Amino acid sequence: GGIITQTPKFLIGQEGQKLTLKCQQNFNHDTMYWYRQDSGKGLRLIYYSITENDLQKGDLSEGYDASREKKSSFSLTVTSAQKNEMAVFLCASRDWGGGAEQFFGPGTRLTVL
Amino acid sequence: GQQVQQSPASLVLQEGENAELQCNFSSTATRLQWFYQHPGGRLVSLFYNPSGTKHTGRLTSTTVTNERRGSLHISSSQTTDSGTYFCAIDPNYNVLYFGSGTKLTVEP
Numbered sequence: 536g537g538i539i540t541q542t543p544k545f546l547i548g549q550e551g552q553k554l555t556l557k558c559q560q561n562f563n564h565d566t567m568y569w570y571r572q573d574s575g576k577g578l579r580l581i582y583y584s585i586t587e588n589d590l591q592k593g594d595l596s597e598g599y600d601a602s603r604e605k606k607s608s609f610s611l612t613v614t615s616a617q618k619n620e621m622a623v624f625l626c627a628s629r630d631w632g633g634g635a636e637q638f639f640g641p642g643t644r645l646t647v648l
Numbered sequence: 649g650q651q652v653q654q655s656p657a658s659l660v661l662q663e664g665e666n667a668e669l670q671c672n673f674s675s676t677a678t679r680l681q682w683f684y685q686h687p688g689g690r691l692v693s694l695f696y697n698p699s700g701t702k703h704t705g706r707l708t709s710t711t712v713t714n715e716r717r718g719s720l721h722i723s724s725s726q727t728t729d730s731g732t733y734f735c736a737i738d739p740n741y742n743v744l745y746f747g748s749g750t751k752l753t754v755e756p
Contacts, residue, residue: 566742577734577746593743625691636681637744639691
């Protein structure tokens, strides 16, 4: 078994601020993901990474940067937080290769004042 | 792009009733996955079911790939089943595409 941890659990920022969210996994999974979930909605992919130092854009990458510092960690940066933005950011990981399930972290809830 | 449609959007049951959640998708090679999300909680994988039928406890997942549909059956529902259920497809072995979810409320 393994676990995915996300920090912080709650993040409050000011408009225009750069904010960073962090994710760690101990599954030894190759691929990691960042999703955004707006209230009452499904998940939308922001970035993913299939190995250390790799980055792939998802449908929602504009306004975000990501960094895969090492196999176990994946960071997401909101480059300029937008006022009234409120969403949960979910990190996930999986083994590379067909047939692998994705496992999710508990999420970081972002509020921009 | 990939399309994943879930129905119904919401469902209210009395405890003990059964539920049938539907998922329709645009790709034939889907590797369908079902998730459960408790309000305010993380997503928990329920089933990874590329095709056929799988059972876990009171839950049954059925995927009919050539008809581009899947279903999640919950038997004898309990109040603790309340939450949101998502289906997702993985047509390219790398990225999941999610439906918008079915919000289930089970009343005592």
